[in-house]
Amino acid sequence: MTFSRRIVWVFWRNLVSYKRFVLTTFLASLIQPLFYLITFGIGMGAYVGYFGGKPYLYFLVPGVLTTSVMMSATFECLYGTFVKIVHEKLYDSLIATPVSAEDAVAGDIAWGAFRGLVSGGLMMVVAIFMGILPVSLLSVLLLVLLMVFVGVLFGSLAMIVTAFAPNFDFFNYYSELVITPMLFFSGVFFPLDKFPGWMKALAQFMPLTHAVAIARAIFNGDYGRGLIFNFLVILALEIAAFLAGVRLMKRRLIK
Amino acid sequence: MSVIIRADSLRKKYGDFVAVDGISFAIEEGECFGFLGPNGAGKTTTVRMIHCVSPKSGGTLTVLGSEAHVDNRAVKQRTGVIPQEITLDNDLTVRENLQVHAHFFAIPGAEARRRILELLRFVELEKRRDSKISDLSTGMKRRLLIARALLNQPRLIIADEPTTGLDPQARHLIWQRLRQLKGQGATLVLTTQYMEEAQQLCDRIVIMHQGRILKAGAPSRLIEEEIGREVAEVRAAPERDAALLPRLAPLARGHERVGDTLYFYCDDGRPLLKAMLELDLPDTVHRPASLEDVFLKLTGRSLIE
Ligand SMILES: Nc1ncnc2c1ncn2[C@@H]1O[C@H](COP(=O)(O)OP(=O)(O)OP(=O)(O)O)[C@@H](O)[C@H]1O
Ligand SMILES: [Mg+2]
Numbered sequence: 085m086t087f088s089r090r091i092v093w094v095f096w097r098n099l100v101s102y103k104r105f106v107l108t109t110f111l112a113s114l115i116q117p118l119f120y121l122i123t124f125g126i127g128m129g130a131y132v133g134y135f136g137g138k139p140y141l142y143f144l145v146p147g148v149l150t151t152s153v154m155m156s157a158t159f160e161c162l163y164g165t166f167v168k169i170v171h172e173k174l175y176d177s178l179i180a181t182p183v184s185a186e187d188a189v190a191g192d193i194a195w196g197a198f199r200g201l202v203s204g205g206l207m208m209v210v211a212i213f214m215g216i217l218p219v220s221l222l223s224v225l226l227l228v229l230l231m232v233f234v235g236v237l238f239g240s241l242a243m244i245v246t247a248f249a250p251n252f253d254f255f256n257y258y259s260e261l262v263i264t265p266m267l268f269f270s271g272v273f274f275p276l277d278k279f280p281g282w283m284k285a286l287a288q289f290m291p292l293t294h295a296v297a298i299a300r301a302i303f304n305g306d307y308g309r310g311l312i313f314n315f316l317v318i319l320a321l322e323i324a325a326f327l328a329g330v331r332l333m334k335r336r337l338i339k
Numbered sequence: 340m341s342v343i344i345r346a347d348s349l350r351k352k353y354g355d356f357v358a359v360d361g362i363s364f365a366i367e368e369g370e371c372f373g374f375l376g377p378n379g380a381g382k383t384t385t386v387r388m389i390h391c392v393s394p395k396s397g398g399t400l401t402v403l404g405s406e407a408h409v410d411n412r413a414v415k416q417r418t419g420v421i422p423q424e425i426t427l428d429n430d431l432t433v434r435e436n437l438q439v440h441a442h443f444f445a446i447p448g449a450e451a452r453r454r455i456l457e458l459l460r461f462v463e464l465e466k467r468r469d470s471k472i473s474d475l476s477t478g479m480k481r482r483l484l485i486a487r488a489l490l491n492q493p494r495l496i497i498a499d500e501p502t503t504g505l506d507p508q509a510r511h512l513i514w515q516r517l518r519q520l521k522g523q524g525a526t527l528v529l530t531t532q533y534m535e536e537a538q539q540l541c542d543r544i545v546i547m548h549q550g551r552i553l554k555a556g557a558p559s560r561l562i563e564e565e566i567g568r569e570v571a572e573v574r575a576a577p578e579r580d581a582a583l584l585p586r587l588a589p590l591a592r593g594h595e596r597v598g599d600t601l602y603f604y605c606d607d608g609r610p611l612l613k614a615m616l617e618l619d620l621p622d623t624v625h626r627p628a629s630l631e632d633v634f635l636k637l638t639g640r641s642l643i644e
Binding site: 100 | 394415422428429430439442443445
């Protein structure tokens, strides 16, 4: 594998094109999480009331925020990248320059993570306007780092899928079979402790579970020992997914 | 003159399919070298191996002094590629396309701005610098591809069918620009299906067919060797061969029948024409030999697919 600083310029290319879409993507990436916040937060919140001594929204917001990072990074590296390879032939012109296939893919994963950060960041702003604040300024900073970290994870996982995708329909399998279940079984909307044992075990295999646990701890300044484990799981998966994503995409790009 | 690209028994397989089947050639610095061949001959596959975006399956290939392989950034840094397909960035404007590309080659900002202005002028697109790509005509897009390929001031320029789909004006403009670049000392590797293009631009060509090189040489020499100076075409049904050929064939260097036409190749057509007049053939054409005749003679006059 050969990486170079040209990754930055691949990222920059995306940024230049982004300025034409920025407003529409703001809307698109806000709608779904807002929908969750309103239905679950206000609707359910009225019944659930307090959660570990704090209003339900303090439980929900970090979960939804992490989810929106996952969604944006995933979709950017599925659809966005697929269009660039197949429809726009952008990768063909990239790899004819000193940019290597590895640089190009890494640059797009970084871009996916950035899109995730933007979505998550917007969510945080909305939450702050609703009066749901992270516990400290340090929390905000750590959340930003976490969002980038989680974005790279889900961007890399999506790249693996894109490396095999013959067409857009292929992505439905991934979003229906992987992303949607994660949304509901990773403790985003309610805690996992009331689930039966096998479900709890299953949840441990979902990266979103660990990401949400960390986000929630940081948001509420409520750190426990289990977090180290959550972090190590994500880190290991992230490194593996990144290397696999880059390698598989290279196989697709270089013929 | 020094050799800038050398291939020896170069092969390329896609799975079980052999796209390039053991070709050898040497391209010299400063020349324009053409790969001429019908669809699927393996031209694009060959040049993609040269500019290091596609790995070879066998043989050796040396480009600009080093072995060609997909991680060879040094070759890519000094090569300009005009691809067969239009691979412009539709999300960016004309100028942004060039700016982004300049960064990939690590060209410093001020220098990049200077070259972009100069190149937009070179390809006559300076008025379109803020246009969206979708607003450009095909000819403009092809010219922008040329400008993009020249940003890094390449020693080696690879043009893969640079004028496909263009009208005569646009085609001539591109030919002029390519000749200008060659005049400035660049080495040009061109693929084309247009005989006229090969004749206009190339010092030497190879004729490729089904992954192999059939013939190599200067265009004019190939015509001389394979065809001669003149071609006479006689439109006549195959049943008449028995009557016509004994009279006409001995007066030509060679002949060929394709469908309803007999082709006679010769250096001096006068005796042949006289015989044709005596036979009083109604439907004949007499013309100078061209590269197209060589091409069709070698690759067959019927459709190959
Ligand atoms: N990625 C690929 N996978 C499988 N086969 C391929 C691939 N690329 C090209 N081929 C096949 O290899 C052969 C040579 O293709 P190539 O594109 O090099 O031809 P060409 O001479 O450039 O033709 P054209 O004039 O149509 O551009 C063709 O039969 C083509 O179908
Ligand atoms: Mg081709």
